[in-house]
Amino acid sequence: MGRIVLDKVTKRFGDVEVIPPLDLTIEDGEFTVFVGPSGCGKSTLLRLVAGLEDVTGGQIQIDGSDVSSMPPAKRGLAMVFQSYALYPHMSVRKNIAFPLKMAGMKSAEIKRRVDNAASVLNLTDYLDRRPGQLSGGQRQRVAIGRAIVREPAAFLFDEPLSNLDAALRVGMRLEISELHERLKSTMIYVTHDQVEAMTMADKIVVLQAGVIEQVGSPLELYRTPRNTFVAGFIGSPKMNLIEGAAAASYQAHTIGIRPEHFDVSAEGGKWSGTVNVSEHLGSDTFLHVQGTGLADSITVRADGEVAFRHGDTIHLTPREEHIHRFDAKGLRVE
Amino acid sequence: MATQHSRSAARMMMAPAVILLLGWMLVPLCMTLYFSFKKYLPLRGGDLGWVGFDNYTRFVSSSSFWPSIYATLVIVGGVLAITVVFGILLAILLDQPMWGQGVVRMLVIAPFFVMPTVSSLVWKNMFMDPNYGLFAHLWRFFGAEPIQWMSQASLPSIIMIVSWQWLPFATLILLTAIQSLDSEQLEASEMDGAPIISRFWYIILPHLSRAITVVILIQTIFLLSIFAEIFVTTGGAFGTKTLSYLIFQRVLESQNVGLGSAGGVYAIILANIVAIFLMRIVGKNLDN
Amino acid sequence: MARAVSNRRRLINTLLAWSIGLLIFFPILWTVLTSFKPEGQAIADPPMFLFFDWTLENYFVVQERSNYMRYLMNSIIISGGSTLLGILIAVPAAWSMAFVPSKRTKDILMWMLSTKMLPAVGVLYPIYLLFIQLGLLDSRLGLVIVIMLINLPIIIWMLYTYFKEIPTAILEAARMDGASLRSEILYVLTPMAIPGIASTILLNIILAWNEAFWTLNLTAAKAGPLTAFIASYSSPEGLFFAKLSAASTMAIAPILILGWFSQKQLVRGLTFGAVK
Numbered sequence: 001m002g003r004i005v006l007d008k009v010t011k012r013f014g015d016v017e018v019i020p021p022l023d024l025t026i027e028d029g030e031f032t033v034f035v036g037p038s039g040c041g042k043s044t045l046l047r048l049v050a051g052l053e054d055v056t057g058g059q060i061q062i063d064g065s066d067v068s069s070m071p072p073a074k075r076g077l078a079m080v081f082q083s084y085a086l087y088p089h090m091s092v093r094k095n096i097a098f099p100l101k102m103a104g105m106k107s108a109e110i111k112r113r114v115d116n117a118a119s120v121l122n123l124t125d126y127l128d129r130r131p132g133q134l135s136g137g138q139r140q141r142v143a144i145g146r147a148i149v150r151e152p153a154a155f156l157f158d159e160p161l162s163n164l165d166a167a168l169r170v171g172m173r174l175e176i177s178e179l180h181e182r183l184k185s186t187m188i189y190v191t192h193d194q195v196e197a198m199t200m201a202d203k204i205v206v207l208q209a210g211v212i213e214q215v216g217s218p219l220e221l222y223r224t225p226r227n228t229f230v231a232g233f234i235g236s237p238k239m240n241l242i243e244g245a246a247a248a249s250y251q252a253h254t255i256g257i258r259p260e261h262f263d264v265s266a267e268g269g270k271w272s273g274t275v276n277v278s279e280h281l282g283s284d285t286f287l288h289v290q291g292t293g294l295a296d297s298i299t300v301r302a303d304g305e306v307a308f309r310h311g312d313t314i315h316l317t318p319r320e321e322h323i324h325r326f327d328a329k330g331l332r333v334e
Numbered sequence: 335m336a337t338q339h340s341r342s343a344a345r346m347m348m349a350p351a352v353i354l355l356l357g358w359m360l361v362p363l364c365m366t367l368y369f370s371f372k373k374y375l376p377l378r379g380g381d382l383g384w385v386g387f388d389n390y391t392r393f394v395s396s397s398s399f400w401p402s403i404y405a406t407l408v409i410v411g412g413v414l415a416i417t418v419v420f421g422i423l424l425a426i427l428l429d430q431p432m433w434g435q436g437v438v439r440m441l442v443i444a445p446f447f448v449m450p451t452v453s454s455l456v457w458k459n460m461f462m463d464p465n466y467g468l469f470a471h472l473w474r475f476f477g478a479e480p481i482q483w484m485s486q487a488s489l490p491s492i493i494m495i496v497s498w499q500w501l502p503f504a505t506l507i508l509l510t511a512i513q514s515l516d517s518e519q520l521e522a523s524e525m526d527g528a529p530i531i532s533r534f535w536y537i538i539l540p541h542l543s544r545a546i547t548v549v550i551l552i553q554t555i556f557l558l559s560i561f562a563e564i565f566v567t568t569g570g571a572f573g574t575k576t577l578s579y580l581i582f583q584r585v586l587e588s589q590n591v592g593l594g595s596a597g598g599v600y601a602i603i604l605a606n607i608v609a610i611f612l613m614r615i616v617g618k619n620l621d622n
Numbered sequence: 623m624a625r626a627v628s629n630r631r632r633l634i635n636t637l638l639a640w641s642i643g644l645l646i647f648f649p650i651l652w653t654v655l656t657s658f659k660p661e662g663q664a665i666a667d668p669p670m671f672l673f674f675d676w677t678l679e680n681y682f683v684v685q686e687r688s689n690y691m692r693y694l695m696n697s698i699i700i701s702g703g704s705t706l707l708g709i710l711i712a713v714p715a716a717w718s719m720a721f722v723p724s725k726r727t728k729d730i731l732m733w734m735l736s737t738k739m740l741p742a743v744g745v746l747y748p749i750y751l752l753f754i755q756l757g758l759l760d761s762r763l764g765l766v767i768v769i770m771l772i773n774l775p776i777i778i779w780m781l782y783t784y785f786k787e788i789p790t791a792i793l794e795a796a797r798m799d800g801a802s803l804r805s806e807i808l809y810v811l812t813p814m815a816i817p818g819i820a821s822t823i824l825l826n827i828i829l830a831w832n833e834a835f836w837t838l839n840l841t842a843a844k845a846g847p848l849t850a851f852i853a854s855y856s857s858p859e860g861l862f863f864a865k866l867s868a869a870s871t872m873a874i875a876p877i878l879i880l881g882w883f884s885q886k887q888l889v890r891g892l893t894f895g896a897v898k
Contacts, residue, residue, distance in 0.1 A: 430635040431635065455856060561838070
């Protein structure tokens with residue numbers, strides 16, 4: 001069980017209000033991702049849930065009971081840190097066993113659980129090594145192993161993949177998703193990488209300056225961003241945000257068109273411009289188009305086989321049903 | 335950044351250290367201040383009442399005061415000059431590629447671990463003794479009359495002993511600082527064709543300036559209160575009575591506690607002036 | 623820094639550095655050599671370097687005449703005791719300042735440092751008086767306390783700089799893993815800080831061993847450590863160079879060896895982290 005409720009939670013450091021009153025409910029078994037640019041308060045929020053920081057006001061409930069003033073050890077949560085935070089002086093076995101030892105478990109039971117976790121995480125051959133002798137991916141697994149042996153009410157992940165190289169990151173992303181499928185426990189995952197958020201989350205919480213901009217499933221955020229911030233943050237490459245006359249013709253202050261929602265043509269279309277850079281990725285081609293009079297540069301995602309080059313004239317036609325409209329405050333207009 | 339729990343635990347765990355140091359600082363300090371305003375002669379009548387600033391004026395107007403300031407300045411200044419100059423040279427030398435660097439380092443650093451009473455007595459007797467000391471042998475070998483070190487050249491003798499003790503400290507710290515110098519910077523200047531002297535003057539010395547300041551300040555604080563080196567060699571005779579030693583004599587030898595305490599207050603003020611500069615540097619370092 | 627250097631230059635460096643090194647080390651070497659000479663040969667003119675009648679006699683005489691063992695025990699108890707006591711008080715304090723810093727942490731550290739700068743002679747009489755009142759004069763306990771107090775700021779500072787290097791996340795991980803404050807310090811922090819704690823201990827034993835103001839002024843025959851033992855040789859009778867040397871060698875040998883092990887930490891400890 002692990003239903004986590006934040007009720008008007010606030011946090012200030014001295015005079016600085018990092019998190020203004022915030023409400024959020026995380027259902028049992030949900031994989032929730034906190035995403036936002038660095039300094040948006042997502043890690044602070046996670047640390048508040050963990051109990052590593054005190055809330056200044058409001059309440060945090062886990063499964064209905066108020067834990068706001070409980071020390072981290074008593075909240076029944078497990079955390080995986082960005083730096084893994086393994087104990088360098090202990091073997092892998094002792095690292096994984098540490099929370100169980102702290103809980104006063106019998107050594108036979110500890111051994112059973114550690115062996116079990118190690119075989120799940122492919123760590124059996126490394127149990128007697130020190131963290132210093134492991135690769136980044138293996139360390140990450142040890143950190144996860146240390147978290148799962150406790151069978152916690154919820155898992156907290158603080159940017160766990162940011163220290164891994166790109167290839168490993170994709171692999172670990174899958175492993176964590178599989179882990180969630182298997183354990184079905186609540187997980188809160190903090191990242192600044194919207195790709196991780198989109199691929200892993202059941203529910204994404206987009207934060208900016210300590211304020212929740214939008215909460216929803218990945219597709220909801222993609223399809224109906226509530227404001228220009230979420231629109232620009234979710235999706236890659238970024239949504240084109242266009243102001244001025246073109247927007248006014250749609251009765252909006254700003255319109256947003258995702259790169260993948262343009263039809264391109266060499267002959268004719270709604271808008272025209274010049275290709276500045278074209279990036280061929282094989283499956284797709286990203287075209288950076290200038291001189292459209294819409295914005296400095298418009299990013300277009302086209303088919304992998306298109307043959308536009310630097311300096312070519314290109315015509316763009318937006319798919320009307322995918323145009324997002326925003327008012328002067330940046331809020332979505334339906 | 336922490337929780338209420340850890341903050342209150344932290345306060346609890348800091349308490350013993352803070353309370354002990356606070357007591358260690360305040361109790362004697364207040365007592366010294368208290369005595370400094372009294373005529374207090376434990377062996378000749380005890381507490382003879384308040385005398386205002388009498389002790390303070392008497393301490394500075396006594397015939398031993400200015401000589402003691404002179405001796406202090408000469409010793410501190412002499413030792414600083416020797417240890418800093420030779421420390422820089424030695425540090426640069428030890429930083430060069432050579433065989434057996436580790437062993438040489440151990441040889442150079444060794445005097446720092448010799449207790450002050452030992453180094454003072456070894457130097458005083460086995461080197462500076464006018465009849466049997468090694469220096470006397472050396473002087474006689476060259477046909478010169480041996481020097482009566484402790485009486486004729488008392489201040490230079492003490493400067494020599496103390497410098498020997500503190501040279502390792504200066505060398506070690508300056509060596510550490512030199513080793514943190516980016517070797518690419520030196521190589522670049524070598525490529526630019528800068529001669530050795532200007533490399534030293536424009537690159538090494540500015541890089542060392544902070545370490546030199548630290549060496550000077552820390553040594554000053556320790557040197558202002560050297561005691562054993564004088565206690566076992568001249569006992570304050572032959573113009574080697576420093577301010578600290580003068581206070582020691584006033585307090586324990588002539589048992590004029592009021593007068594000695596006033597001197598102590600002067601010494602505390604003097605040390606604090608140096609300390610402020612040192613703390614500035616240390617404090618700046620804490621910030622980053 | 624692997625710079626290409628001609629062997630010729632390396633040789634010159636080596637010769638120069640070794641001669642200066644030996645010159646600086648010479649007084650210690652000379653003391654050790656002299657301690658093995660008969661008194662007559664210790665003052666021979668010209669001086670005898672290696673070809674004298676080696677003897678251990680001086681060591682026995684020193685032990686018999688002045689009960690060296692008692693002074694040695696006092697030195698060990700005073701430096702060991704004060705260091706141990708200091709560490710016990712300093713570890714929690716340094717933990718607090720390194721891992722739960724507040725706005726005042728820096729001020730407290732600086733203030734602690736400033737107590738180290740108080741000239742001893744300025745508070746000599748009050749301490750002397752308190753010692754008489756408390757019956758601590760010429761007692762090991764009294765010296766353990768005083769030496770602990772004068773070195774406490776250094777101990778706290780050194781531990782603080784070592785603790786600062788331990789990532790906070792690891793301690794937070796321990797907290798998340800259900801460790802109490804006690805277990806956190808005992809099972810996670812202390813093992814990780816062992817090298818730092820060890821060098822702190824080492825440096826402080828050295829400083830305590832060589833302390834020569836309070837040990838000279840607050841002790842007499844009973845609790846005097848080796849500093850006081852050597853000071854008793856300042857007014858000797860007759861020929862005594864060899865005996866002085868034997869006594870000196872015995873007083874400095876243990877700490878010289880410890881000192882060589884702690885060279886690196888010395889810089890950090892004595893500059894309060896201002897030079898790294």
